Amino acid sequence: MTIKVSGLSHTYNAGLAYETKAVADVSFDVADGEFIGIIGHTGSGKSTLIQHLNGILKPDSGQIWIDGIDITGKGVKMHEIRKRVGMSFQYPEYQLFEETVYRDIAFGPRNLGLSDAEIDERVREAMDAVNLDFGEMAERSPFDLSGGQKRRAAIAGVIAMRPGVLILDEPTAGLDPKSHADVLSMIRSVHERMGAIVMLVSHNMEDIAAMSDRVFVMDMGRLVCSGTPAEVFADAEYLRGIGLGLPPSTEMARMLGLAAGAIRDMDDLIDAISRMRKGRDL
Amino acid sequence: MIRDITLGQYYPEYSIIHKLDPRLKLVVTLLYIASLFLIEDFYGYIIVAASIGGVLAASRVPLRFVVRGLKPIMLIIIFTFALNIFMTRGEVIWEYGWLHVTWEGLRMAFFMALRLILLIIGSSLLTLTTKPMKLTDGIESLLAPAKRLGLPTHELAMMMTIALRFIPTLLEETDKIMKAQQARGADFETGSIFRRAKALVPILIPLFVGAFRIAQDLAMAMEARCYRGGEGRTKLNALRMKRRDLAAAFACAGYLAGIIAERVLV
Ligand SMILES: Nc1ncnc2c1ncn2[C@@H]1O[C@H](COP(=O)(O)OP(=O)(O)OP(=O)(O)O)[C@@H](O)[C@H]1O
Numbered sequence: 001m002t003i004k005v006s007g008l009s010h011t012y013n014a015g016l017a018y019e020t021k022a023v024a025d026v027s028f029d030v031a032d033g034e035f036i037g038i039i040g041h042t043g044s045g046k047s048t049l050i051q052h053l054n055g056i057l058k059p060d061s062g063q064i065w066i067d068g069i070d071i072t073g074k075g076v077k078m079h080e081i082r083k084r085v086g087m088s089f090q091y092p093e094y095q096l097f098e099e100t101v102y103r104d105i106a107f108g109p110r111n112l113g114l115s116d117a118e119i120d121e122r123v124r125e126a127m128d129a130v131n132l133d134f135g136e137m138a139e140r141s142p143f144d145l146s147g148g149q150k151r152r153a154a155i156a157g158v159i160a161m162r163p164g165v166l167i168l169d170e171p172t173a174g175l176d177p178k179s180h181a182d183v184l185s186m187i188r189s190v191h192e193r194m195g196a197i198v199m200l201v202s203h204n205m206e207d208i209a210a211m212s213d214r215v216f217v218m219d220m221g222r223l224v225c226s227g228t229p230a231e232v233f234a235d236a237e238y239l240r241g242i243g244l245g246l247p248p249s250t251e252m253a254r255m256l257g258l259a260a261g262a263i264r265d266m267d268d269l270i271d272a273i274s275r276m277r278k279g280r281d282l
Numbered sequence: 283m284i285r286d287i288t289l290g291q292y293y294p295e296y297s298i299i300h301k302l303d304p305r306l307k308l309v310v311t312l313l314y315i316a317s318l319f320l321i322e323d324f325y326g327y328i329i330v331a332a333s334i335g336g337v338l339a340a341s342r343v344p345l346r347f348v349v350r351g352l353k354p355i356m357l358i359i360i361f362t363f364a365l366n367i368f369m370t371r372g373e374v375i376w377e378y379g380w381l382h383v384t385w386e387g388l389r390m391a392f393f394m395a396l397r398l399i400l401l402i403i404g405s406s407l408l409t410l411t412t413k414p415m416k417l418t419d420g421i422e423s424l425l426a427p428a429k430r431l432g433l434p435t436h437e438l439a440m441m442m443t444i445a446l447r448f449i450p451t452l453l454e455e456t457d458k459i460m461k462a463q464q465a466r467g468a469d470f471e472t473g474s475i476f477r478r479a480k481a482l483v484p485i486l487i488p489l490f491v492g493a494f495r496i497a498q499d500l501a502m503a504m505e506a507r508c509y510r511g512g513e514g515r516t517k518l519n520a521l522r523m524k525r526r527d528l529a530a531a532f533a534c535a536g537y538l539a540g541i542i543a544e545r546v547l548v
């Protein structure tokens with residue numbers, strides 16, 4: 001599975017007084033199995049950009065290839081694209097509609113025309129992946145779950161389609177710390193188990209730094225820079241200029257005068273500090 | 283798409299039409315709608331079309347935007363058009379089986395469609411150029427005499443504003459839900475009518491749940507800011523007629539005189 005995007009632009013309400021150029025001339029490549037983090041201040045075009053990748057939005061100009069297939073071309077079967085690219089939108093819990101969690105998660109696989117046995121297997125697998133207990137949750141109404149459980153059930157509905165590309169738009173927004181950690185570890189395990197490309201949009205720099213192979217930075221509809229977390233978070237002044245910041249651990253490492261680039265999360269920071277202390281003690 | 287529905291939407295601009303007193307705009311809109319049912323011939327339609335065209339130009343709302351708003355009701359227009367063509371008796375000019383087309387039918391169909399289009403344009407111009415808050419103030423103030431009869435005018439006006447205000451919000455919500463279900467492989471565009479109706483369930487249920495959530499949030503937010511109905515409530519921006527409103531009233535009187543004169547004379 002690979003993704004290639006070239007010259008992608010999208011304008012909302014073109015020609016009206018309040019038209020917005022939400023995505024402007026964005027190009028990038030994603031290799032098989034990569035984990036991409038997307039950051040950018042609010043309104044920078046992240047959601048608009050990713051909604052092009054499974055054909056939900058049509059670009060004004062530019063092309064997108066998923067696995068070598070040009071999905072902006074005429075005559076592509078949207079069905080085939082949606083099968084490959086799974087997308088969980090901002091606040092995915094608002095899409096729940098079935099009588100039971102089981103049936104809601106089965107909605108996607110059923111639309112793919114799978115057999116009942118296959119659907120059952122996928123629902124179990126997806127519920128397991130998002131850490132929802134099958135015996136306890138499967139027959140409950142999705143509307144009776146807690147916020148974090150709803151979120152996980154909704155994401156399971158996307159995972160059950162076994163996409164080769166999994167796109168998540170702020171999957172942890174508004175969750176408590178425990179659900180937050182659960183959702184992240186679920187994403188990590190899906191990435192590892194299914195070998196899917198994951199594209200994660202988040203405002204949490206710490207999560208992005210810890211999880212991504214590469215980070216894309218969006219500003220005013222443009223992809224202004226991309227690189228490993230160490231590269232991207234090296235230029236703190238620039239990031240601040242476009243309304244972003246550093247992960248707290250990187251920030252702290254900078255303040256302590258440590259090599260900030262190598263520090264992605266608290267564990268790295270703790271290691272660095274204890275190494276420093278050992279140096280002193282000697 | 284679903285977001286194209288412009289009925290009840292506000293188009294921000296700084297035109298003279300936007301600045302007019304909402305009470306005046308409400309009355310003029312009602313008179314305009316009434317006038318549509320007065321006209322019968324070609325010249326009448328010219329007066330109406332020219333006048334509404336003038337207002338549209340003065341409002342600086344792009345024509346394209348208004349036309350886009352007509353799209354969702356195109357089906358109704360086409361339906362009335364077809365109904366009128368085939369159902370009107372008169373001088374037959376074309377026949378096939380039990381279907382027949384008459385001159386009178388053609389004329390009627392054409393005028394009815396035109397009337398519907400002018401009606402929609404006129405009434406959407408009211409909401410396009412008037413903020414919902416002002417619209418309520420206008421309605422409330424116009425209904426004031428009915429308050430003496432015990433009619434809860436403030437509450438009625440508030441309900442209307444909220445309904446208007448939430449049309450775009452609900453459309454936006456629908457758009458989001460449709461996208462999310464499409465991403466899960468839902469298909470709303472193909473299949474038999476029955477299948478397509480069934481495909482609406484995954485949209486309608488979350489939409490209803492969402493609507494209740496929004497309503498509850500709004501009620502809570504209003505309550506938290508001590509809203510308790512119209513009693514003893516004063517206005518920050520009281521409505522006052524200005525010179526431009528007088529000018530507009532004269533223009534409207536001129537328009538009505540024109541329509542009536544045309545009806546009587548031609
Ligand atoms: N359906 C829409 N119609 C019109 N304009 C829109 C629509 N969706 C987004 N926009 C506008 O496009 C721009 C980019 O929005 P987008 O939702 O892609 O930003 P984002 O980076 O995802 O922001 P956030 O972090 O707040 O989710 C914004 O200016 C927004 O107002």
Ligand SMILES: [Mg+2]
Pocket residue numbers: 046047048090169
């Ligand atoms: Mg977004």
